[in-house]
Amino acid sequence: MELLIPTFPNTWSLPSLSINKVLLFLFTAYLFTKVLFSKSAKGPLPPGPRGLPILGNIFQIPRLQWLKYTEWQKEFGPIFSLNFAGKPVVVLNNHEVAGELLDRRSNIYSSRPRFVMAGEILAGGLSIGFTEYGELWKKFRRAGHDGLNIRTSENYQAGQEIEAAMLVVALVTDPDHWDDHLKRTAASAVLAAVYGWAPVQSKDDPIVTRINEIMERLMLAALPGAYMVDIFPIMKRLPTWIAPWKKWGLEWQKKDTDMFQGFYDGVAKTLDEGDAKPSFSSSLIERKEKHGLSNVEAAWLAGNMFGAGAETSAGTLAVFLLAMTLYPDVMRKAQREIDAAVGRGRLPTFADSPNLPYVWAIVREVLRWRPVGPLGLPRCTTEDDWYKGYFIPKGTVIIANMWAMNRDPTVYPDYEEFRPERFLDGEGNSVLPQNTHGQGHVSYGFGRRICLGMHVANNALFIDIASVLWAVNIEPELGPDGKPALPSRTDCIDEGLVVRPVPFKCRISPRSTDTANVLQIAKEKLS
Numbered sequence: 001m002e003l004l005i006p007t008f009p010n011t012w013s014l015p016s017l018s019i020n021k022v023l024l025f026l027f028t029a030y031l032f033t034k035v036l037f038s039k040s041a042k043g044p045l046p047p048g049p050r051g052l053p054i055l056g057n058i059f060q061i062p063r064l065q066w067l068k069y070t071e072w073q074k075e076f077g078p079i080f081s082l083n084f085a086g087k088p089v090v091v092l093n094n095h096e097v098a099g100e101l102l103d104r105r106s107n108i109y110s111s112r113p114r115f116v117m118a119g120e121i122l123a124g125g126l127s128i129g130f131t132e133y134g135e136l137w138k139k140f141r142r143a144g145h146d147g148l149n150i151r152t153s154e155n156y157q158a159g160q161e162i163e164a165a166m167l168v169v170a171l172v173t174d175p176d177h178w179d180d181h182l183k184r185t186a187a188s189a190v191l192a193a194v195y196g197w198a199p200v201q202s203k204d205d206p207i208v209t210r211i212n213e214i215m216e217r218l219m220l221a222a223l224p225g226a227y228m229v230d231i232f233p234i235m236k237r238l239p240t241w242i243a244p245w246k247k248w249g250l251e252w253q254k255k256d257t258d259m260f261q262g263f264y265d266g267v268a269k270t271l272d273e274g275d276a277k278p279s280f281s282s283s284l285i286e287r288k289e290k291h292g293l294s295n296v297e298a299a300w301l302a303g304n305m306f307g308a309g310a311e312t313s314a315g316t317l318a319v320f321l322l323a324m325t326l327y328p329d330v331m332r333k334a335q336r337e338i339d340a341a342v343g344r345g346r347l348p349t350f351a352d353s354p355n356l357p358y359v360w361a362i363v364r365e366v367l368r369w370r371p372v373g374p375l376g377l378p379r380c381t382t383e384d385d386w387y388k389g390y391f392i393p394k395g396t397v398i399i400a401n402m403w404a405m406n407r408d409p410t411v412y413p414d415y416e417e418f419r420p421e422r423f424l425d426g427e428g429n430s431v432l433p434q435n436t437h438g439q440g441h442v443s444y445g446f447g448r449r450i451c452l453g454m455h456v457a458n459n460a461l462f463i464d465i466a467s468v469l470w471a472v473n474i475e476p477e478l479g480p481d482g483k484p485a486l487p488s489r490t491d492c493i494d495e496g497l498v499v500r501p502v503p504f505k506c507r508i509s510p511r512s513t514d515t516a517n518v519l520q521i522a523k524e525k526l527s
């Protein structure tokens with residue numbers, strides 16, 4: 001079984017065998033000290049699986065952790081605890097407990113665990129997703145909300161319509177590389193929203209590649225066990241000449257800061273010249289005084305939006321294609337709705353949104369059925385707490401098992417099926433389960449740290465899905481026997497930042513005879 005936790009894989013962190021032995025000794029000594037001198041608990045933690053002495057459950061955690069947690073939930077209930085080598089971890093598995101702790105008690109459940117290498121060294125403490133609950137995070141959050149709330153996210157809709165038209169052209173002219181097109185469009189749409197840039201032409205655009213590398217570096221560095229400094233934070237004080245990993249991290253911090261600063265300054269320049277398109281960065285610059293962020297803080301906030309938004313959106317669009325390949329009746333029903341509301345003479349726009357409730361239900365169901373972040377981002381408690389007789393000490397890592405919540409049979413009977421109808425009543429009005437923040441699912445997280453980009457993401461998904469279904473059919477490939485070869489419903493890849501379906505083949509072809517015009521109509525939108 002592949003293990004996520006105690007692998008210590010990085011050569012920067014283990015430069016030689018002798019250091020290796022010293023560190024192993026220190027590590028063991030640390031664990032013993034922790035166990036011997038740990039403060040006596042004030043009450044019982046929630047129940048959980050029995051683990052090894054000292055090391056606890058760390059060897060029981062497989063790579064697709066959420067599946068194991070969902071199994072354990074059946075045995076231990078909606079809230080259970082684990083021991084990661086002395087660190088208490090509490091896993092929340094249903095809407096009721098997550099709603100109570102993460103939403104209603106969010107004053108003590110809104111911090112993140114400390115990520116020394118990723119958050120502090122590589123990102124210089126400036127990555128909003130890793131920032132602990134405190135003044136800087138509150139400033140980031142207010143500024144982020146100003147530029148991405150439900151109202152301001154409408155500013156980016158014109159750019160999202162253009163992106164959707166580009167996606168249609170790409171899928172019609174080069175259907176086999178659909179995954180590349182999804183990645184390009186997601187990256188391009190987020191860059192347009194964040195910096196007001198013109199669409200990028202390829203998923204391999206050097207800037208897209210460079211920002212993706214930053215996110216990959218941060219996510220790999222954040223994996224438990226990747227760097228010793230996360231186990232012994234005191235190592236952060238080592239001088240760089242004996243800590244090459246620190247030198248490397250600081251060098252990247254400088255390069256990444258220079259790049260984000262350059263992008264941000266570029267927007268400031270176009271604003272000065274009166275030439276800027278509405279964007280998240282332009283809103284940051286215009287409300288600089290109000291937000292109280294320094295230039296470098298604002299530049300990192302903007303840069304991080306790309307990392308948080310591009311791969312998550314691309315992965316979700318891949319789930320959409322998988323669902324359409326497996327559920328042709330859903331696709332046809334949506335196409336009937338789109339044809340009735342939009343006709344065949346133009347692409348859908350945001351003005352059609354009120355007339356496309358089934359398309360909106362597909363957006364919700366895609367996010368519920370296969371969330372690209374099944375465990376979201378971990379939280380950390382900032383005070384001791386009690387829940388139903390269980391004690392949750394300050395500093396506990398909290399994991400929200402969104403996978404299990406989105407598949408709770410009491411909320412979603414037939415949860416394994418892709419069935420957008422579950423979100424609609426007979427009149428086409430939305431039906432949304434409780435404790436789902438008006439979304440129908442919990443894939444955007446909870447409480448004060450709920451995804452900042454959820455309105456931008458929902459809008460992009462809506463217009464992409466409506467436009468693609470207006471333009472093309474998505475069907476399974478035919479196998480050698482001439483019968484449809486269905487892709488796997490369940491196989492997935494955990495890429496660190498997102499979990500997406502394993503690569504699969506499908507046939508994408510223009511719809512019916514009048515769609516000879518599809519390309520022309522989409523291209524007209526782009527001219």
Ligand code: HEM
Pocket residue numbers: 128129130141144148190304305306308309310312313316372373376377378443444445446447448449450451452453454456457
């Ligand atoms: C389908 C696409 C997306 C999904 C599924 C998604 C999901 C999530 C989740 C689960 C979290 C953690 C929430 C928590 O701790 O409770 C998160 C955080 C975040 N997301 Fe998204 N996201 C998406 C798109 C976006 C976009 C497009 C942006 C920006 C334009 C964005 C910006 C952020 C930021 C900045 C955070 C960190 C918030 C904080 O720590 O305070 N996301 N997202």
